[in-house]
Amino acid sequence: MKDEERIRCPIHDLIGFKRSRDEDVLLWNLIQTSSFQRLRRIKQLGFSEFVYPGATHSRFSHVLGAMQMARRMLDVFEKNQAFEDVENLPIERKATLAAALLHDLGHGPYSHVFEEVCSARGLKKKHEEYTLDFINSDDVQKELTDAGVFEKTKRFFSSEPGYSVFNAVISSQMDCDRLDFLCRDRHHTGVRSAAIDLAWLFDSLRIEKVPVDDGGQVREYSFVFAEKGMAVAEEFVIAYMKMYHTVYFHKTTRGVQHLVKDMLVDLLDNYSDRPEIKGLPFIKFFAGDQGLDVYEKLDDNSIVSLVHLAADKEWGLSTDLAKRFLNRKNYKCFEIQSTPTGNIPRNKLDQFREALREQNVYFVDDFLSQRTYKQHAVTDSGFLKNILIKIDGEYESLGSVSSLLKGPAQRVARIYFRDDEDRSKAKDIFAGLH
Amino acid sequence: LKIFTAARTCTQVRAAAFHSVAYSGLYIERAKKLNGSFTVFVLCSTVRIKASRYKSTMEGTEMNAEALVLAVLDAVPGHEVRGKKRLQKLSYFAVESGANTDVDFFLHDFGPFSPDVARATDLLSLFGEIIEEDAQYGQAKKYLKVFRLANPGAVAERLPQQTLKSIAVLNDYSTIELEIASTIRFFMREGLSAAAAVSATKELKPSKSEPNIIRRAEDALAKAGLDERRRADQVSDSRSNRI
Numbered sequence: 001m002k003d004e005e006r007i008r009c010p011i012h013d014l015i016g017f018k019r020s021r022d023e024d025v026l027l028w029n030l031i032q033t034s035s036f037q038r039l040r041r042i043k044q045l046g047f048s049e050f051v052y053p054g055a056t057h058s059r060f061s062h063v064l065g066a067m068q069m070a071r072r073m074l075d076v077f078e079k080n081q082a083f084e085d086v087e088n089l090p091i092e093r094k095a096t097l098a099a100a101l102l103h104d105l106g107h108g109p110y111s112h113v114f115e116e117v118c119s120a121r122g123l124k125k126k127h128e129e130y131t132l133d134f135i136n137s138d139d140v141q142k143e144l145t146d147a148g149v150f151e152k153t154k155r156f157f158s159s160e161p162g163y164s165v166f167n168a169v170i171s172s173q174m175d176c177d178r179l180d181f182l183c184r185d186r187h188h189t190g191v192r193s194a195a196i197d198l199a200w201l202f203d204s205l206r207i208e209k210v211p212v213d214d215g216g217q218v219r220e221y222s223f224v225f226a227e228k229g230m231a232v233a234e235e236f237v238i239a240y241m242k243m244y245h246t247v248y249f250h251k252t253t254r255g256v257q258h259l260v261k262d263m264l265v266d267l268l269d270n271y272s273d274r275p276e277i278k279g280l281p282f283i284k285f286f287a288g289d290q291g292l293d294v295y296e297k298l299d300d301n302s303i304v305s306l307v308h309l310a311a312d313k314e315w316g317l318s319t320d321l322a323k324r325f326l327n328r329k330n331y332k333c334f335e336i337q338s339t340p341t342g343n344i345p346r347n348k349l350d351q352f353r354e355a356l357r358e359q360n361v362y363f364v365d366d367f368l369s370q371r372t373y374k375q376h377a378v379t380d381s382g383f384l385k386n387i388l389i390k391i392d393g394e395y396e397s398l399g400s401v402s403s404l405l406k407g408p409a410q411r412v413a414r415i416y417f418r419d420d421e422d423r424s425k426a427k428d429i430f431a432g433l434h
Numbered sequence: 435l436k437i438f439t440a441a442r443t444c445t446q447v448r449a450a451a452f453h454s455v456a457y458s459g460l461y462i463e464r465a466k467k468l469n470g471s472f473t474v475f476v477l478c479s480t481v482r483i484k485a486s487r488y489k490s491t492m493e494g495t496e497m498n499a500e501a502l503v504l505a506v507l508d509a510v511p512g513h514e515v516r517g518k519k520r521l522q523k524l525s526y527f528a529v530e531s532g533a534n535t536d537v538d539f540f541l542h543d544f545g546p547f548s549p550d551v552a553r554a555t556d557l558l559s560l561f562g563e564i565i566e567e568d569a570q571y572g573q574a575k576k577y578l579k580v581f582r583l584a585n586p587g588a589v590a591e592r593l594p595q596q597t598l599k600s601i602a603v604l605n606d607y608s609t610i611e612l613e614i615a616s617t618i619r620f621f622m623r624e625g626l627s628a629a630a631a632v633s634a635t636k637e638l639k640p641s642k643s644e645p646n647i648i649r650r651a652e653d654a655l656a657k658a659g660l661d662e663r664r665r666a667d668q669v670s671d672s673r674s675n676r677i
Contacts, residue, residue: 122466124538124540158638159637159638159639159640160543160544160638160639163640163641211572212576212610213572213608213609213610214571214572214608214609215572215608216572217610217644217647218610218641218642218644218647219641220641338560343560343561343562344560344561344562345561345562346561346562346563349561367553367556367557367560385568385577386576386577395575396575397570397575397576397577399568399570399577400570400575411560413560
């Protein structure tokens with residue numbers, strides 16, 4: 001490490017590291033580990049680039065940004081004397097920044113698709129568990145141990161949110177992760193709305209112990225907005241909703257995810273007859289070799305290389321889907337809107353599916369069910385409604401003081417088809433149902 | 435390793451296997467059903483071995499996640515549950531106390547969690563079979579999802595009598611007490627002794643593990659008949675003392 005290192009970032013401008021600062025030396029050394037460098041090869045938004053060509057930024061850039069966001073938050077809280085009772089602030093701060101940097105280490109290639117393929121193959125280990133595995137790996141563990149924060153850093157991932165004041169920076173409604181990905185994803189997609197006034201947001205943000213149970217018996221640390229922060233809290237909500245509707249759950253992006261998932265599942269079903277792919281990390285992983293040495297090699301390129309191989313062969317469905325992926329011939333979406341009461345009649349949907357099966361029309365149900373991902377937390381309205389504002393010394397939920405969150409969320413059932421012809425047939429079938 | 439059991443669901447098979455290998459140093463990881471047979475995965479130190487295949491001997495229909503959620507709502511007073519977390523915990527306890535289903539739970543932020551139950555709840559709400567509303571409750575004035583059966587008379591599959599009794603007992607406890615109780619139970623099922631399960635829960639959930647909450651959680655497990663591990667530990671301790 002030189003006396004001073006800098007990384008240029010489109011959101012935070014210069015992210016600096018000084019050799020004279022202990023915490024910066026640790027952070028810089030962590031960035032140099034192979035586990036961390038792997039994140040250069042995993043896109044933050046997966047297939048969103050099929051809709052927003054600029055959205056090719058990596059998880060590497062996001063985690064650097066999350067760390068910088070955590071730094072900014074800690075600086076503000078320090079200035080506001082929020083850490084007066086903290087015993088060893090330099091160590092706590094170092095561990096918090098390390099956790100911000102390491103929080104996404106365990107993501108697999110094209111995260112959502114990979115986890116869906118894992119689920120289809122009966123593998124239940126989550127990316128959070130791989131994050132812990134990476135933290136326990138030799139090179140990362142050594143850096144953290146040398147800096148005296150190995151156990152403290154691990155604690156962020158092995159105990160639940162809300163335990164400590166620093167925990168709120170890493171995992172809460174307004175944590176460094178969410179704030180960075182909202183700003184970064186907006187920048188790279190080119191979405192013009194959904195801006196967040198970060199300076200004002202930080203200035204309005206406090207950390208307090210608030211009741212979390214019905215009786216007020218249990219209190220945990222949470223971010224609370226000062227009254228002057230009401231507008232910026234609303235801005236955050238709008239940004240979240242906007243990004244959710246226009247980016248994270250864009251119907252084209254979900255279509256590509258289903259197409260690639262189908263291709264990968266078909267390849268895994270038939271790999272034993274295809275010696276060309278048996279030795280590839282992706283196949284080895286699903287064949288049972290699930291050690292960290294293999295997992296480390298699973299990046300977006302490990303899937304794209306499979307796509308190229310499949311496209312050049314005569315492997316039936318895999319080849320067809322691989323070619324379609326390369327040429328953006330996506331699955332086609334048919335949306336069934338909810339009724340005025342907000343429901344979709346199950347009988348009609350069941351009849352629809354049955355008719356599709358009878359006519360041999362392949363389809364994929366897509367019931368927005370990805371709640372385990374933070375980007376999709378907006379599907380849970382309570383998440384946004386429960387952002388706290390302190391008005392006249394009382395905690396109020398944003399949902400009760402802002403008119404933004406009064407209406408029910410619009411719901412929709414999406415069904416994907418292989419091509420336009422199938423979708424047209426499906427539309428006719430649906431129109432004929434009572 | 436051969437296990438003979440009348441169990442007919444993955445959860446029950448796992449439970450039967452768990453009891454069969456108790457104190458042997460083996461740990462039952464999971465049970466999986468394939469073509470009518472069950473495979474039980476056993477951990478011996480860190481090596482996973484395929485241990486045994488055996489057939490279910492009882493006929494019966496397994497509830498899917500949707501039927502489980504409907505049956506849990508059917509079992510509670512007013513057919514209403516306040517909060518997603520509470521619905522998850524009651525569903526977990528329904529499975530633990532004998533509901534015939536292959537729904538799996540893993541340890542998540544707020545204790546045992548099943549993506550299948552979460553997805554089923556979404557779908558039932560989308561189809562209008564349960565009513566989902568936001569409402570503010572308690573001192574925290576937090577918004578909670580309130581889930582209610584839309585047609586209480588139309589629930590096709592019901593929980594067994596023993597499960598209904600357990601759910602009735604557990605429904606008297608607060609959501610945080612259920613969260614702690616279900617986490618202790620989860621750790622016990624992972625092979626920890628009762629005392630070690632409580633310690634692991636305190637470690638994982640430091641701010642919620644107040645002594646009175648732990649006490650209430652243990653009380654809930656005892657009253658619901660879900661503390662067999664503690665009873666087994668006590669028997670084992672008394673035997674050791676005699677020796």
